[in-house]
Amino acid sequence: MSSSFLRAEKIGMRFGGLQVLSDIDLEIGERSLTAIIGPNGAGKSTFLNVLTGVLRPTEGVVAFRGQAIGGLPLHRIARLGIARKFQIPSIFSSLTVVENLQVARWGSARTEWPEDELLEMIGLRDRRSVQGAELAHGEKQWLEIGMAIASSPTLLLLDEPTAGMTPQETADTAALIHRLNKKLAVIAVEHDISFVRALGADTLVLHQGRFFRQGPFAEIEADEAVRDVYLGRR
Amino acid sequence: MRDPSWLIAFAIGLLLLALLPTWVDSYNLTVLRDALIFGLFAASLDFFWGRTGILCFGHSVFFGLGAYIMALVSMTPDIPLPSLLGLLAGITGAGLLAGAVGYFLFFGGVRGSYFTIVTLALSVIAQQVAVSWSSVTGGDTGLIGIPPLMFGGLDLSGDVASYFTVVALLATVLLGLWALSRGRWGRILTAISDNEMRAAALGHNAALRLTMTFVISASTAALAGALYVAMAGLVAPDLIGLLLATEVIVWVAVGGRGTLIGPVVGAVLVQRAQQEISSFNPSLWPLIIGCVFVLIVFLLPEGVLSIGTRIRALFRRGAA
């Protein structure tokens, strides 16, 4: 296998008798921006778990810079430069905002983002000494994105980053991702189409655990077959 | 506890301990000295339990291991620097055992109650081995005639000298553990006990961090054990057994988990109470310890020192 940045080849995933993913390929380059969409149950989250190495696929292989990552311990994957934001905000509730960012930064050898710039970016500068447990839901989401960035990754995976956000917050998140994308590659799993439109990224559509379409979002949006999938006509 | 108030409490405590010999007789001084050694032991447990939330129910194993190794090494005929080598060997031995236990349990994914149970079993067995391996450990009676602390020509065996040795070591170790637990190390530990998977996804090796914390905690316990036998001059199986393992939990719980100073105060106060009560009925003590366990769980989960915080909170509410 050539050592491309991130490459998933012929990915299949089976839980017991249930085939959740079959025969999916994906290859992305450094500082690329990719969105993964699809209706509920398309296997988006499972695919993301496979991409981050948390789940070892039953078929196929995921390689990051040429190294297979399926089933590696979580901290080893993180140290390769892969960061992840979970769907449910999971921050350290007994630590303050700034301590959360510090712990994230100490996990990796590199420190590319100064603390203050990070706090500014995620809009929590005035809340730096507040305990994680006392943050509002949206603030937790932002903090978690901040933690993922603080670990100075070269690949950032976001699982539904705008879940529970207001339209304004969603737009801000898209702008933040564009800004980050200048330094690192981003993959976002999302079902909020307006957010994906704002991202304007290369888009992979999954349907019933299989590859369905891939291309620039404008093309995907214009595709009649994709609409059918979303409206349940197919 | 916030930083300034911890340092103030530490400074006041140290000042008090430093001035005490001017008005306390030498008998009471040695009693306090021994209680402070057990206070150091309590702080060692608190460093692990307080920061990780994982209870070790066999910490006496490390205290006792330090004690027995100190006894055996420093009693070896013609050994150079017996006290120093004994201390180092005891600390290293306990650290290695803790490292092995941590490697098998923490890296095997064991946390919480399972860890507590395995360490409990460890202390039951350690005591049995100490009793039955009598050719080395002296069996039930233990070993006597352990030489007092001597470093080259420096004799620290006198009542006042040994007292100040203990106070100095206690203060140094407490400051060290405190610095460790309020800095990077402690924050990462807090993060791991909050949400281990998240910490791992940020690149932290939780099992390794827990194991290293356990090793530091066990080595500190061994230091206390080694000091104790050098001061007392004898070692016996009750220094490694289950009763001591549970008493140290009481000291930490009474003094307040996660404060480091609290457990030292708890150790001194509880042992004082133990002497008072045992002097008129020795079999009453285990019964009282039992009741204290139950009462702490239901009434004072934050420890006896938390009464102060609660009263202050009451006043503030009254004033507002």
Place this chain on the structure above:
Amino acid sequence: MEVAATTLLNALTLISILALVGLGLTISFGLMNVTNLAHGEFVAIGAFSVYYIQSLGGSFWLGLMVAPLAGAAAGFILEWLILRHLYDRPVGAILATWGISLILQQSLELIFGLGAKPVVPPVDGVSDLGLITYPTYRLILISIAATTLLAVLLLLRRTGFGLDIRTVIQNREMAEAVGINTRRAFAVAFAFGAAVAGLAGALVSPLATVLPQMGVNYLANSFFVVIVGGAGSITGLLAGSSFVGGFTSILNYQISPSLAQALVLTAAIVLVRLRPNGFVPVGSRFS
């Protein structure tokens, strides 16, 4: 050959006792996720019941019937007064049950006085098994234990109450959703485990040194059983008891009992590392 047969029967004696004591622990651990450090005292209460009945002139068999009732009563009270308030505080439960354990030990000593208590076995002598002779009482012990375990297995597999218990072990929320009264199930299961531990105490009383502090050793050993076998299943209980009991009995011939125990604990710790998902179910190890 004779040695092998005797070792086998010795192992069976030990395995029976471990399985009976371990049953209550695996129930409270697997079902309620609670670590009960006062479990060894149920064994002591069972043994003291037999001693007390005999000291009043009653027979061993009467004592054997009273022991599980005494154990059940103690278990019921402990669950009602202490444990049910601590189901969401695992460390609190550990500390409180340890306190209760000390209180029970000291109370037994205050009531019955210092020193070991004599218990007379119901039958003396040995039975000729062809190949070897073996103490008759130990054979009775093994049969009573085996019968009890079989009855427990049937109770869990064939009755409505057993179904409730298995549902709660599988999924507590689901059990509540289908209308099982989990609190009541906990209380009954806990008292039941205590009763079986009391029975075990009565069975060992003619062989063991009956002391208020006798429970601690049974506690440690039966925790090994649960660690090795995994919590919450009868199969795991039997596997764990066989491992610990068999290993200890074989080693007892070569080395001192305490060294044998140390080796068994070491083996159990190593097993946890080698088979993190095998012997021990992941879900119950994390709390």
